Amino acid sequence: MGKIYEIRDPIHGFITLNEWEKEIVNHPVFQRLRRIRQLGFTDMVYPAAMHNRFEHSLGVMQIATRMFNHIRERRGDFLKSELDFNDDGLGRDKVLVRLSSLLHDVGHAPFSHAAEGLMDKDESTGKSYKHERYSAAAVAFLMKDVIENHPLNQNYGLKAQDIADFLIGETSLGRSLLWRNLVSSQLDADRSDYLLRDSHHIGVAYGHYDLNRLIATMTVAIDPDTGSPVLAVEEGGEHAAEALIIARYMMFTQVYFQHTRRAYDYHSVQAIKQLLTDAQKRTNLANKSAFPPPTTRKNVERYLKWDDWRVLGLVSGEKAGDHGRILWDRNHHRAVYETPEIPSPDDLDMAEEIKNQLGDEVGFVDYASSSWYKFESADVPLLLRPEQPDEQLTRLSTRSSVVNGLKTVERTRIYVPKEKKEEARQIVADIREKKEVAS
Secondary structure, three states: OOOOOEEEOOOOOEEEEHHHHHHHHHOHHHHHHHHHHOOOOOOOOOOOOEEEEHEEEEEEEEHHHHHHHHHHOHHHHHHHOOOOHHHHHHHHHHHHHHEEEEEEEOOOOOHHHHHHHHHOOOOOOEEEEOOHHHHHHHHHHHHHHHHOOOOHHHHOOHHHHHHHHHHHHHHHHHHHHHHHHHHOOOOHHHHHHHHHHHHHHHHOOOOHHHHHHHHHHHHEEEEEOOOEEEEEHHHHHHHHHHHHHHHHHHHHHHHOOOOOHHHHHHHHHHHHHHHHHOOOOOOOOOOOOOOOOOOOHHHHHHHHOOHHHHHHHHHHOOOHHHHHHHHHHHHHHHEEEEEEOOHHHHHHHHHHHHOOOOOOOOHHEEEEHHOOOOOOOOEEEEEEEOOOOEEEEHHHHHHHHHHOOOOOHHHHHEEOOOHHHHHHHHHHHHHHHHHHOOO
């Protein structure tokens, strides 16, 4: 495999790359991730949250590789006898997993998820594109040479399109599609890395869980409902899986959906929208206030020129309008009302009444369901009696009161401009008092 390179990482110790992977990392498409913050403007709340998608992508490759290696070692006979894998195919799939997990985020917009709402609509579906589509397009259009023509690819014959298809889950991958669950599922390497990495950089303990135990109990099994193979956790890893789900819940409520952080998400999106409109007004793009759709090489090249550095430069040059000035001055909108995490109908009615009473003074209303980081009730496949004749696949929720107790977060918040805060809070207090008297 030639020379091996080591990269020091605060979460995983050392991450290793071969010469082929090093060339991919050195490619401008991947290097752009140094200029995309992992958590947008979260540093306005947690000052050390300055880490980027570059280091996260390396970490995802590291975890995905460990997961793949363990499953192959532990369930090799099952993979061959039940799923028709062979050693050559598994060797190729390992390379596919490593490169795909390394490249899974190259299509992120400036400030990561915040600006995903500015991606254009896919005419074939009527839905907005996601960053995975931009990642796949960047790989297919711009990284073909570095992926396909390296000497270390001679034994595998991997195509850039194979990786692009992996990133968006094309069924043409056949049984190799099983491994996409390592990058996108309830047990994926993506969230396994970002929970630990975000916690480390922010300085909180919410995202901690036992990664080593989780990997040591990961397996593959057949879902009896669909007949398809799925990634699962052996029953010995039940509490490690619970801890991962709790970590997601705590990080969502305490970090990703933190009220000030969400205000900066809103302002950054509005500022970028202004910048896009100004930059693209002379182009032939149909939607000039959105990022170019990932349908052509030229569009992808245009899109990848947008990163945090460019946006911040334009903000500092006062090119991003009112919201750019708000970002620069740290003069964000303030939350004046929020429902509980699981609101009752009365809570939602009150939010609607407050919104109506405030009228034009409302800056924006934020819904947990519209956040790019969400906490939705989730479940994990659990394999009972692994490697026994009577092994059985069930769901973690059938055995875990902890998982059953965690509900989808549906909090709503109402924000107003800073100068309207005291007036708005008085209106909220008056509405609360009337309701208390009426009850």
